[in-house]
Structures are given as structure tokens and as C-alpha cells.
Amino acid sequence: MQLNRMLHLVSAHNEGMRGDVVVGGLPAVPGESVRDKMLYFQEHLDHLRKIIVFEPRGAGGPVNFVVPASHPEAAFGYIIGLPTEYVAMSGSNTMCVATVLLETGMVPMSEPVTELTLEAPAGLIRLRCECRDGKVTKVSFVNQPAFVYHHRAPVEVEGLGTVAVDVAWGGMTYAIVDAQALGFGLGEDEAGDLVSAGQRIKTAAHEQLQAVHPLEPRFNGITQTEFAGPLRTVDGVLTSRNVVVVSPGGIDRCPCGTGTSARLALMHARGEIAVGQPFVHESILGTTFTANIEDTATVGDYPAVVPRVGGQAWITAVKQIGVDPSDPFPSGFTLADYWGDISATDRVGTSGAHEAD
Numbered sequence: 001m002q003l004n005r006m007l008h009l010v011s012a013h014n015e016g017m018r019g020d021v022v023v024g025g026l027p028a029v030p031g032e033s034v035r036d037k038m039l040y041f042q043e044h045l046d047h048l049r050k051i052i053v054f055e056p057r058g059a060g061g062p063v064n065f066v067v068p069a070s071h072p073e074a075a076f077g078y079i080i081g082l083p084t085e086y087v088a089m090s091g092s093n094t095m096c097v098a099t100v101l102l103e104t105g106m107v108p109m110s111e112p113v114t115e116l117t118l119e120a121p122a123g124l125i126r127l128r129c130e131c132r133d134g135k136v137t138k139v140s141f142v143n144q145p146a147f148v149y150h151h152r153a154p155v156e157v158e159g160l161g162t163v164a165v166d167v168a169w170g171g172m173t174y175a176i177v178d179a180q181a182l183g184f185g186l187g188e189d190e191a192g193d194l195v196s197a198g199q200r201i202k203t204a205a206h207e208q209l210q211a212v213h214p215l216e217p218r219f220n221g222i223t224q225t226e227f228a229g230p231l232r233t234v235d236g237v238l239t240s241r242n243v244v245v246v247s248p249g250g251i252d253r254c255p256c257g258t259g260t261s262a263r264l265a266l267m268h269a270r271g272e273i274a275v276g277q278p279f280v281h282e283s284i285l286g287t288t289f290t291a292n293i294e295d296t297a298t299v300g301d302y303p304a305v306v307p308r309v310g311g312q313a314w315i316t317a318v319k320q321i322g323v324d325p326s327d328p329f330p331s332g333f334t335l336a337d338y339w340g341d342i343s344a345t346d347r348v349g350t351s352g353a354h355e356a357d
């Protein structure tokens with residue numbers, strides 16, 4: 001056997017959504033913050049993301065690269081790579097990383113609760129991890145502030161006509177649309193149609209609406225569509241189903257932590273939820289996140305909320321992945337049958353590491 005570029009991975013899933021966590025094998029990644037490390041990674045080490053995400057080795061990601069934190073309060077940093085972009089923050093990936101760090105002993109576990117701080121490219125993320133018998137049974141994190149860029153902006157979408165789109169930041173930028181108004185009940189049988197509509201909505205919103213983070217202009221552009229189901233009350237708790245379409249065209253299997261954060265900002269702006277009020281967000285699989293608004297804030301001129309989002313992750317595999325020096329696909333490949341026209345959506349870095357226009 002000949003393998004170089006050997007990476008050590010612990011794979012996990014969070015409420016159904018995969019998240020590989022690279023815990024060893026990386027070269028040094030320079031940068032004064034994890035955001036800077038992400039920028040360096042994108043420019044100089046992107047082949048390592050492709051090895052894990054693309055075929056013939058990968059299963060579409062996402063992947064997290066654990067790196068030393070730059071901030072003294074954080075135990076570790078993590079760089080988050082999705083199929084078409086590096087992102088400032090991700091809920092499912094944060095829960096996978098925390099679970100892997102604790103269950104492998106990379107961070108000492110205290111039962112029944114381990115308080116942990118990690119450094120995402122978006123900044124410090126404070127986590128509360130409930131632990132029992134060596135297992136992490138729930139991870140909740142306080143996200144960086146979420147806010148709304150556009151309320152019900154009219155967007156011309158191919159095949160759908162004029163669609164009212166809310167645009168909100170929750171660590172990634174979401175075009176949020178009313179699922180019911182577009183004829184979707186958000187059932188598993190609609191997965192293909194949701195992806196098709198979601199990709200068209202996201203592309204149109206990205207082209208027609210500006211969204212540039214006021215504190216970090218590199219976090220710009222609309223890269224996700226979130227179909228918001230109706231709000232209802234279940235056992236006295238505000239609840240809603242949602243579907244997020246992740247480029248180049250897959251449904252987030254979990255309720256989506258950054259999407260939940262964006263939705264909380266939108267609901268708060270509309271007066272649909274109060275600070276501290278519990279909210280349950282459901283995925284297309286029926287898995288759930290608990291969430292609430294911890295506080296209000298401002299980001300630039302935008303009124304914002306500080307979201308807390310919680311769920312559980314499970315480790316699925318421990319493996320090593322590498323590249324045979326004679327392999328014709330050292331950085332993997334994508335094929336349109338599964339990946340669609342990734343060149344059209346290959347905006348690596350758009351929301352995480354893109355020069356502002």
C-alpha cells in the first residue's frame with residue numbers, strides 16, 4: 001500500500017446530517033485567527049477538502065478541519081468545508097466537532113455538563129455539552145448574532161415567477177421562502193423538487209439582492225435556500241418544519257443550525273417569537289433542534305438576535321484517507337449525474353472567504 005497525504009478522520013452525523021472531522025494529518029495552517037486560517041486553507045490547501053468531499057474518496061462532505069485555536073479562550077478551532085464553499089459557521093458541523101473532540105478525549109469531558117468554547121471562522125462559539133457515561137447526549141451552542149438583510153424582497157425566479165424572499169444571516173446567508181406559498185409540504189417525497197426549486201431561488205436571489213456582512217465583507221453572497229414551513233404549536237412549544245438546500249443540490253438532513261439562526265432572526269423581526277421563548281425546528285427527516293433567542297444585539301446597522309441551537313451528534317466511523325501517488329484523481333472529481341453542474345455553483349469561498357465585489 002502506498003498512501004501519502006494521510007488524513008485522520010472521525011466521521012459523525014448530527015440529526016441525520018454527515019460531518020467528517022479531520023483530527024490529524026494536517027500541515028501547519030498559518031493565520032492570526034481561525035478566519036485567517038480558513039482563508040489560507042482555501043488558497044493553499046483546498047486539495048485536502050477535495051480529497052474528502054469529492055469522488056472517488058468522499059461522500060459529499062461536509063468536512064471540518066480541527067486546527068489550533070488562535071483565541072486563548074477556545075480549546076480548538078475548526079475550518080468548515082462544504083461541497084462548494086468554506087463557511088463562517090455551521091450548526092451541524094459544530095455539533096459534530098464538539099462531539100468528536102469530547103468522545104475521543106481530545107477535550108476532557110465533565111459529566112453531566114461540559115462547557116466548551118471553540119473558534120469558528122465566524123468567531124468564538126460557546127457550547128454546553130450534556131454528557132452521560134462518556135457519551136455526548138446533547139450539544140447546544142450560542143451562535144454569533146443573526147440578522148435580516150431583506151424582508152419579502154421580490155425576486156424573479158426561473159419557472160416560479162416573482163417570489164417573495166427574505167434574506168437573513170445565521171452564519172451562512174439564506175434566501176428564506178414560504179414553503180406553503182410555493183406548494184410544498186416539506187415531505188421526503190418532495191426532495192427532488194425542493195432541490196430544483198431551491199437552487200433556482202438561491203441563484204436568482206444571489207444575482208438580484210445584495211448581502212454583505214457589515215463587519216466582514218468577505219462573508220457575502222446568498223448561498224442557501226431555506227423553505228420555511230408554517231409555524232404551529234406542539235405541546236405548547238412554537239414549532240416549524242424547514243428544508244435547507246445545500247449547494248450543489250442536496251437537502252440538509254438535519255434542521256440546519258445556521259438556517260435555524262437565520263429563521264430566529266426573521267421570526268423575531270416579525271414579532272413571532274420573544275427572547276427566551278423555546279422553538280423547535282424540524283428537518284425533512286423529522287429530526288429536531290431546540291432553539292431560542294438568548295439576547296438581542298446589533299450588527300452594523302442591523303438589529304440582530306443571539307441564537308442558541310441544540311441537537312445531538314453520533315460518531316459513525318474512525319478512518320484514514322490518503323492518496324496513492326500514482327492515483328489519476330489526486331484531488332478527486334465531480335460528475336454531473338450526482339453533482340449537477342458544479343462549475344455553475346462552484347463558488348468556493350462565496351460566503352466564507354470571498355473578496356467583496
Ligand SMILES: O=C(O)[C@H]1NCC[C@@H]1O
Pocket residue numbers: 017062087089090091092093172246252254255256257258259
Ligand atoms: O447546520 C448547519 O448550519 C448546516 N448543515 C449543513 C449545512 C449548514 O452548514
